[in-house]
Amino acid sequence: MSYAAPAGRGVPPLPAESRVRSGRGGDAIFRVLLTVFGVAVIVLVAAIACVLTGAAMPAIRRFGPAFLWTSRWDPVHNIFGALPFVFGTVASSALALLVAVPISLGVAVYLVEIAPPRTSIALSFIIELLAAIPSVILGLWGIFVLAPWVRSAVEPVLSAVLGWLPLFSGPQYGIGLLAAGIILAIMIIPIVSSVSRDVLRAVPAEQREAMYALGATRWEVISRAVVPYGRIGIIGAVILGLGRALGETMAVTMVIGNRPQISTSLFQPAYTIAAVLANEFSEATSDLYLSALIEMALVLFAVSLIVNALARWLVARATSHARAAR
Amino acid sequence: MGFEVTVKEAPSMTLWDYAIASALAKGEAIDTDAPSQLVVENLHAYFGRTHAVKGLSLRIAAHRITAIIGPSGCGKSTFLRCLNRMHEVVPGARREGRVLLDGEDIYAPAVDPVEVRRRVGMVFQRANPFPTMSIYDNVVVGLRLNGIRDRRVLDEVAERSLRQAALWDEVKDVLARPGTSLSGGQQQRLCIARALAVQPEVLLMDEPASALDPASTLKIEELARTLRETLTIVIVTHNMQQAARVSDSTAFMLAGSLIEYGPTAELFTRPKERQTEDYITGRFG
Amino acid sequence: MAGGACDLPRAGGAVIVLGRQSARRRVTDRVMGWVCLAAILVAVAPLASVLGYIVIQGASALNWAFFTHLPAPVGEPGGGMANAILGTLTLIGLAACVGVPVGILGGLFLAEAGDGRLGWWIRFTADVLNGLPSIVVGVFVYALVVVPMHRFSALAGGLALGVMMIPLVVRTTEEMVRLVPSSLREASLALGIRWWVTSLRIVLRTATAGVITGIMLAVARIGGETAPLLFTAFNNQFWQAGLDQPISSLTVQLFTYSIAPYDDWHRQAWAAALVLMAITLLLNVAARAAGRQRFTMGGR
Numbered sequence: 070m071s072y073a074a075p076a077g078r079g080v081p082p083l084p085a086e087s088r089v090r091s092g093r094g095g096d097a098i099f100r101v102l103l104t105v106f107g108v109a110v111i112v113l114v115a116a117i118a119c120v121l122t123g124a125a126m127p128a129i130r131r132f133g134p135a136f137l138w139t140s141r142w143d144p145v146h147n148i149f150g151a152l153p154f155v156f157g158t159v160a161s162s163a164l165a166l167l168v169a170v171p172i173s174l175g176v177a178v179y180l181v182e183i184a185p186p187r188t189s190i191a192l193s194f195i196i197e198l199l200a201a202i203p204s205v206i207l208g209l210w211g212i213f214v215l216a217p218w219v220r221s222a223v224e225p226v227l228s229a230v231l232g233w234l235p236l237f238s239g240p241q242y243g244i245g246l247l248a249a250g251i252i253l254a255i256m257i258i259p260i261v262s263s264v265s266r267d268v269l270r271a272v273p274a275e276q277r278e279a280m281y282a283l284g285a286t287r288w289e290v291i292s293r294a295v296v297p298y299g300r301i302g303i304i305g306a307v308i309l310g311l312g313r314a315l316g317e318t319m320a321v322t323m324v325i326g327n328r329p330q331i332s333t334s335l336f337q338p339a340y341t342i343a344a345v346l347a348n349e350f351s352e353a354t355s356d357l358y359l360s361a362l363i364e365m366a367l368v369l370f371a372v373s374l375i376v377n378a379l380a381r382w383l384v385a386r387a388t389s390h391a392r393a394a395r
Numbered sequence: 396m397g398f399e400v401t402v403k404e405a406p407s408m409t410l411w412d413y414a415i416a417s418a419l420a421k422g423e424a425i426d427t428d429a430p431s432q433l434v435v436e437n438l439h440a441y442f443g444r445t446h447a448v449k450g451l452s453l454r455i456a457a458h459r460i461t462a463i464i465g466p467s468g469c470g471k472s473t474f475l476r477c478l479n480r481m482h483e484v485v486p487g488a489r490r491e492g493r494v495l496l497d498g499e500d501i502y503a504p505a506v507d508p509v510e511v512r513r514r515v516g517m518v519f520q521r522a523n524p525f526p527t528m529s530i531y532d533n534v535v536v537g538l539r540l541n542g543i544r545d546r547r548v549l550d551e552v553a554e555r556s557l558r559q560a561a562l563w564d565e566v567k568d569v570l571a572r573p574g575t576s577l578s579g580g581q582q583q584r585l586c587i588a589r590a591l592a593v594q595p596e597v598l599l600m601d602e603p604a605s606a607l608d609p610a611s612t613l614k615i616e617e618l619a620r621t622l623r624e625t626l627t628i629v630i631v632t633h634n635m636q637q638a639a640r641v642s643d644s645t646a647f648m649l650a651g652s653l654i655e656y657g658p659t660a661e662l663f664t665r666p667k668e669r670q671t672e673d674y675i676t677g678r679f680g
Numbered sequence: 681m682a683g684g685a686c687d688l689p690r691a692g693g694a695v696i697v698l699g700r701q702s703a704r705r706r707v708t709d710r711v712m713g714w715v716c717l718a719a720i721l722v723a724v725a726p727l728a729s730v731l732g733y734i735v736i737q738g739a740s741a742l743n744w745a746f747f748t749h750l751p752a753p754v755g756e757p758g759g760g761m762a763n764a765i766l767g768t769l770t771l772i773g774l775a776a777c778v779g780v781p782v783g784i785l786g787g788l789f790l791a792e793a794g795d796g797r798l799g800w801w802i803r804f805t806a807d808v809l810n811g812l813p814s815i816v817v818g819v820f821v822y823a824l825v826v827v828p829m830h831r832f833s834a835l836a837g838g839l840a841l842g843v844m845m846i847p848l849v850v851r852t853t854e855e856m857v858r859l860v861p862s863s864l865r866e867a868s869l870a871l872g873i874r875w876w877v878t879s880l881r882i883v884l885r886t887a888t889a890g891v892i893t894g895i896m897l898a899v900a901r902i903g904g905e906t907a908p909l910l911f912t913a914f915n916n917q918f919w920q921a922g923l924d925q926p927i928s929s930l931t932v933q934l935f936t937y938s939i940a941p942y943d944d945w946h947r948q949a950w951a952a953a954l955v956l957m958a959i960t961l962l963l964n965v966a967a968r969a970a971g972r973q974r975f976t977m978g979g980r
Contacts, residue, residue: 072803074795099876100793106782107789107798110846111805117812117820124823175719183713186486192720199727201964203904205931206953209938210730213946255726262723275523279586281484283537283593284513286709293536297527316813318907319935343907346815350822351911366819370812377811378804507706542702 072385117370125364127357136364142329144354149361151368153329157246157339158369161321162314164250164335169257170307174296176258177265177303182291193266200259208323211252216243216324219251224336235333242326247335249325253317257310264309264384268302269295271388302387308380316373318343342369432457432597432627433478438492440473440482447473448490449651455597455644460619460628462642462659464635466679470651471631475599478629479515480508496597513537516595520602522582524574524589531570533585537593552592559625560588561618580611587618598622600630604637616641635675639663647671731957738954741947746955751917751933757944761952763919767834767928768903770920771913774838775845775902780895782842783849784884787891790850791857792879802850810847817843818908826912834920834927837913841902848901852894856887893967900963904956906931930956 128136132149139150176196180189220243227237272295280294296303326338327348342365353359431454440448447470455461463471476482477490480501493500501511524533534553543549553570557563562584566577574585583603590598600619604612619628619641632638638645639659646656647670655662655671666672673679745760752759786806790799821840826832860883868878884891906929914926915936934952937945 072800072807074790074799095877096875099879103785103789103793104798106785107794107802109782110786110802110809110850113843113846114805114809116824117816120820120823121816124819172719172722175716176723179716179720183716192724195727196720196723198961198964199723201900201904201960202727202730203906203931203956203960205904205906205935205938206734206957207730209934209949209953210726210733212938214729214733258723273523275519275521276525278481278484278519279523279525279589280536282479282481282512282517282519283540283589284509284511285540286509286705288709288712289540289705291712293540294525297525300527312811316811316815318813318815323935323939343813343815346819347907347910350819351914363819363823366816370816373812373816374808377808381807509705540705542705 072381121363121367121370125360125367128360128364131357132361132364136361137368140331144349144358147355147357149358151342151361151365153331154340154342154345154365155368156331157249157325157329158315158341158343160246160339161249161253161325161341162311164246165253165257165314166307166311168251168254169261169310172254173258173261173265173306173310174303176262177269178291178296180262180266181269182287182295193263196259196262199255200263204256204317204319205323207252207256208320211248211320211324212244215252216248219243219248223247228336236335239332239334239336241336242338244324244326244338245336246325246339249321249339249341250335252320252324253314256317256320257313260313261306261310264306265299265303268299268306268384268387271302272298299387302384305380305383305385305387308376308383312373312376312380315376316343316369318347322347342366430457431455432497433629434493434495434498435478436493436495438474438477438490438494440470440477440490441488442473442485443487447651448477450492451648451651451653453646453653453656455627455629457627458623458625459643460623460630460641462638462645463629463631463648464633464638464645464674465648465654466674467633468650469648471648472601474648475517475601475629475631478597478599479517480511481517483508513541513593514595515597515599516590516593517599517601518583518587518590518603521606522579522586524577524582524585526573526575528574529571530566530574530577530585533574534588534592537589541593553588556588556592557585559591559618559622560584561614562588578611580607580614583607583611583615584618587615591622595626597627597629600628602631602633605633612637635663647674649674734950734953734957737947737950738952738957741951742954746948746951750919755942759948761928761930761933761948763916764928764930764933764952765955767913767916767920768930770834770923770927771837771841771909771929772899772903774834774923775841776895776899778839778842779845779849779898779902783846783895783898784853784891786846786850787853788857788879788884790854794854806847806850809843810851813907814844814905815907815910818910818912821908821912829924831924832912832914832926833924834913835923837909837927837929840908840912841905844902844905844908845895845898848898849891849894852897853887853891856890856894857883859890860886889970893970896963896967896970900960900967903963904931904960906935910935 128149132139136149136151137155138152139148140152141148141150142153143149180193184192220241224237224241224243224247228241231237276294276298277290280290285293321341322344325341325344327340327344328338329340329345330337332339346362346366346369350359350362353362433455435451435453435455438448438451439446449470451474463474465471473482478494482488482490490502492502494502496511496514500506501508501515524530525536528536531553534556535549538549538552554563554567557566562581565581566572566585569576575582577585583606587598587603604615607615616637619630622628630638630642642659644657645659645662647654647662647666647668649670655666655668657667662671663675666675745758746762747760747765748762749758749760750763751761786802790802793799794802817840821836821843825836825839829836864886865878865883868882869875873882909929909932913929913932915932916926916928920927930952934949934956937949937952940946
């Protein structure tokens, strides 16, 4: 997605000065009005940054940068360290990416290179429908369907086959990091696959033809010509998915177990930044408690901003590159 | 043995006529009894409902250069793409008829199109080297596809193909540079080298020089003439002088049908069909 | 195919035959095609499961009481989510008061005067806003509104949802307005109609269907949001007392019920999921259907 104005429509620009005398005042006011509302978007985001920083100041002053690597979260004694939540956020998102990226790539390849056009459109629509499911409903399904399935089917198998790894050791609750990773994967598949699909579509036909003409099979054309050509955009799509996963709140908090601990096992419960905000915000008893929570919200804000901007830039480069190369 | 040159009644000889005369003056024997490498029998090609190639039959001689000329939209590129089964890659495309390569129909049900495309190579109108690969990787990609990994073999074939494409001296020190870092003419020769590396028997060239400057164009034409010794070449071109300079036989197509096909010299000086004559004298197209 | 083998020099002078395509390549091609199909099935399976469970569990729990009764006291069976449904509608209405004007006028700015640097930055910020975790928006509104007011309120909740609506409405409005052919605008100006009147009454009116589509999609999105409401609108087991009071919503109620230990509440949670999903799907499908029409009409 590019942030420059879409070209070629030739919308005549708003005149700085209206030529019709009687309407001059009206046009000027209108222009100001529009500009104000346009700028309001920027002001809004700036306001969010300022308000969050301001409210987080007490905690920032009290704990400094060590906040991010202190692992003790103790509201009773007013000691707050964000490490367990950072860990949970990173671990669940990483797991989600691990699961979702291969699946999304497979989906995108199928939609662009293998499926007949009408099937492709229908399937794209269905997968985008997945994105329309509210997070809390997925969480509900997670509690009553996914977690029990993970406990009864997935964890026993993983434990039996790979139980010697610390990753898959320990008691099997169903609820925990593994379930959270899976549900996050389900939530980011639509966006990663649809952006990847657009990226692959933008690969020029001549690249495919060149590969076919050398005597390559369809899969060789895909894996050696199409996907490498689009690799920058695909990375962008993956990072977009990461951005979405980092900020997901409801579905995660309903299946992750909400225990602020750092453990090596995926079967264990954990806690993410978004989840702790959802659960403890309205019950924060002291100002410092609240401030510490808001500081974590600020971290989430900053990380999400950077990740999203990076992702959008990569995707824009990939799709405009291909357009220019034609 | 030369051909009689009939100079048309004109106030002066045009550049055009000089080109013909010089081509003929080379005096090469056109051997019309050369074995046919490709035999096309009653080929029809469709894009959905559009009938792009209508019942085309001809024989393409081995180790010769055959040119296909005709106005834009006459179906010459479509015809070319039927010779290496690239036509069917387009959704909605179909064809009827047979194309025999060394006596066997490439469209027989048991035949693998992948194999056909290795034996009948193609060079496209716009050079399309793979931007994610180096010059070296571009040349040997066809070999790697076929499972050849031995570095020494790859090196040898790469050098040989690049020499055949008259590109070796220009790139031998920079083989690791990306394929797209070369100039337009060099990129096209890289694509030719890439196609040659898999040792095809036939090389199809779809207006290979139309996007290039005159100097590069001449280089490519020279290349075609030298490659003729090892391969059969079919070249589509909208440039009649090029066809006259380069090819041994020429086929003229119009609106999907083959109008005339014969030795180049004859077609350009004594065309049998009215339409051919109209086209080559510039009355249309 | 017989013949066609070609010889390659092996280093050292002997010969390598580049023969027929190996079966391995063909098998790989076919297998990978199936792997990709499997990816699609794996991606679609959760969707089928979620929708299936919602329909089955939700339908069995849905009854008239759900739509008309207030929640029963904790532990008692029965009751409904009438206040939650009304609450969600109220919040959407409040959100629209913020999101629609800012979104439309902002989008109009981008379409009319957004070709320069400022336009670029606005689009970029709108994208950033769109990608923000919704809980962060909730925290923002908490600090901005709830703290000074010393209470949770529908207004705060509406504001949070409204903020989330803005980037969606801005983008779709800009796109739709740009689709209006410039000849229409020029004709209007040539008649001596003032610029701002042209913009609002002619251009925007032509783009209305598309803009409404955008708003519907935005509403579908915020209707399903829970996180920003958790500490702005909070929750309310009774009817709305006033806009400055906490208010119930389908999503928050769903969340509360599903993590509680009561089976009856779980059943009601599924019912709420069914209602919510139905509304969301309806809005999405209607918006896309209308959107497709718009494109064919606008392509003059």
